Amino acid sequence: MRSLYLVALLACLLLQGCGGGAQEAAEEAPPQADAQGRITLSQTQIQNLGITTIAAKPADAVPITGLPALMTVPLSASTEVTLPYAGVVTKVLVDEGQSVSKGQPMLRVQSREAVAVQAELARANAEAGLAQQQASRDAQLLKEGLIAQSRSQESAARAAIARASVAQASAQLAQLRPARGGVPGEFELLAPQTGRVLHRAVKPGQSLDALASAFTLLEGDELDVEFNVPLSLREAVTPGLTVQLPGGVQAKAVAVGGDADTGAQGLRVRAQVAPDAGLLPGQQLEVSLHLAAPNGALQVPASAVMQHGEQHLLYVREGNLWRGVKVTVLGGDGRVSIVQGDGLKAGAQVAASGGNLLKTMAPVE
Secondary structure (H helix, E strand, O other): OHHHHHHHHHHHHHOOOOOOOHHHHHHOOOOOOOOOOOEEOOHHHHHHHOOEEEEOEEOOEEEEEEEEEEEEOOOOOEEEEEOOOOEEEEEEOOOOOOEEOOOOEEEEEEOHHHHHHHHHHHHHHHHHHHHHHHHHHHHHHHHOOOOOHHHHHHHHHHHHHHHHHHHHHHHHOOOEEEOOOOOOOEEEEEOOOOEEEEEEOOOOOOEEOOOOEEEEEEOOOOEEEEEEEEHHHOOOOOOOOEEEOHHHOEEEEEEEEEEEOOOOOEEEEEEEEOOOOOOOOOOEEEEEEEEEOOOOOEEEEHHHOEEEOOEEEEEEEEOOEEEEEEEEEEEEOOOEEEEEEOOOOOOOEEEEEOHHHHHHHOOOO
């Protein structure tokens, strides 16, 4: 039915609008395909049929569109702030979205384990002081020839061990400090770096195990975008490719997975987004991945490409001659298509509109 409609429309247009142009139409023979499947159209017929052309251009990239993606925090820019000892949260001092400086209190917690470590630090400090005094006395006695060298060496070794115990206990408490005006055994959890609180996992009254995550800190404003691409593209996907996000935002692929995602059965790709993109971690969106275009790939309007069975087809103008060319569609973004076809070269004039009418007049097997 559609074919009959196109034939009738085509005849009407070739007769100069179905009226007033019969004499002119009689002077122009109806187009007939030659042995090579080409047809000849005059400029008047081209105008009446509404056929427009545009030059095919060499393709710089092949866009793969509609890829579901998720905004994430860069691996190198995020830090999990954990509680070194088990305890109960007494007060939360910062919340999500706030900026913190290194050493700033983030949380108050009451912890028996921390009290025990603090006592151990005090004991280690006392023992280290005594050991150092003994080592200094023995060193002086050795100079005076009153003791054997082995005794001085033993004293120095004990002092070194005591200092190591102090360093270990101090390191265990480096992220905590006693809360000012707090209840006995209450400590403050300090920020390990400057950044912005991305996620808070605690609330007052909550009981936490040792090494439980309390906050996630983000250093800087850079974000990543993660998505999967079909496994069939694994040879073409490499770091450095351009990723197009909504709003004209661009990213650069920085990592490509070495195995298939078991759920999506795709290849994982991570790309780095500019800091001023205006996006948030956890935001879902669709992206386009721009693959390197192979040799001979051309960019044409998406409207120029038509379905032809299981293949695709477009029409090329060569002077007054028009012929159909079967093409392979490599990709596109809805506005342009990236194609390859035998004998199709850059600069070729392809039918951007009117292709269906040309297909009726010059069908391709």
